[in-house]
Amino acid sequence: MGKEYQTGDHVSWNSEAGRVRGTIGKVHKSDFQWKGHQRHASSEEPQYEIKSDKTEHVAVHKGSALRLLRS
Structure with missing residues (x-):
């Protein structure tokens, strides 16, 4: 099991358009x-x-695709 994220966490992920x-x-x-x-x-x-953050598009991902961003 990977890192578990919570509602409100700021994260990043790879997409066709980049990070x-x-x-x-x-x-x-x-x-x-x-x-x-x-x-x-x-x-x-x-x-x-x-x-x-930019487009307000909503995506769905597994936790393994995400990276937590520090404030």
Whole structure:
């Protein structure tokens, strides 16, 4: 199990456009629907909804794709 993040954490991740920064808005710890697709999550491997700082686009990622940013 990797690092577990909390709602409100400021994180970064890689995207097609390069490194993106955003804030975690929701933590999923059970399977859920996202944009018409089934996403798998559990307490051991949660998935995170993150709102981009620049575009306000919301993405979903596993914790292994994220890096915590220090204030």
